[in-house]
Amino acid sequence: MIAYINGILTSIEEDSIIVEVQGIGYEVFCANPFYFEPQMNKELKVHTYHHVREDAQILFGFPKKEDKYLFSKLLNVSGIGPKGALAILGGASVTDFVGAVEREDDKYLTKFPGVGKKTARQMILDLKGKLVEWVPYEENEATIFYADARVDESLVAEALEALEALGYSDKELQAIKPELHKIEAEKVDEYVRHGLQLLLKV
Template structure:
């Protein structure tokens, strides 16, 4: 596998860049090719994902390791191919994407091209809790959100147990669970109160 390429950036196209290494030009497909424009006709390093299939071998390129890592994880999600993964990376930072996964924000995720509600839920199911630890900066937005989200999830879980004790079915509670995760509260009682409001509206 080709992990990265060091070479001369000789061309920027709509979907790809060309990096020349010892007389060989490598076409590398990118989410935002023009991101590399300041390096035109200069030496640069591009982190690459070597995608092999029966009829082609394709290089996908990234400026940062975390972008490559997220791309590789997205490919493991049912319903997302290389083009879909690139489209996601073109429209979001890794930290923002991880934040959306951790708070189960399927509305945010469905804004990306080709991502419907089913695919968004699959991304959450496959990726939640698996991305944050890899991001090295402990103070980045995603890590901070992850810590807060874990605390919120504990309060929501307790609130759902309380609502179940009041006689509400698991099916009813699963419907309001995503909405409860969007609520910012410090006490279980606040989540229970909001949950009752949602259940009465259902």
């Protein structure tokens, strides 16, 4: 298998790039080929996934190892093919996607082309808890939602239900949800109080 390519970026197409290595041009399909535009006519390293089918061998390219890793994991999910996996990588960062999987956010996952509720639930079932080690360590949604010591998900869920009962919309509640997960509290009413303070700022 071809793990990566070091070569000169000679062309950027709508859905692929051409990398020349010792006189051979490799076509590499990417989620966002224009990401590589600053390296045009320069040497670059592209992490690749060598996809083999009965009728074709295709190279998919990624700027980072974690992008490639997520792509390979997505291909193992029933209902997700290479085109769908690229669409996900083109529409979200790895950290945001992993955060959505960890918090079982169906609404976020179904925003991607070709991903319905059934496929979103399958992604959660297959991937939850299996991707976080590949997320770069930083203060992001993935680390916030995965860290057991940071927050009790059930308390946040109950607080959001209480706020919904007070008349706040789902859009408003989703906007403050990441902030609530940053708060360490032991009781539902503490989250409700913090939530009300956040909603006043929205």
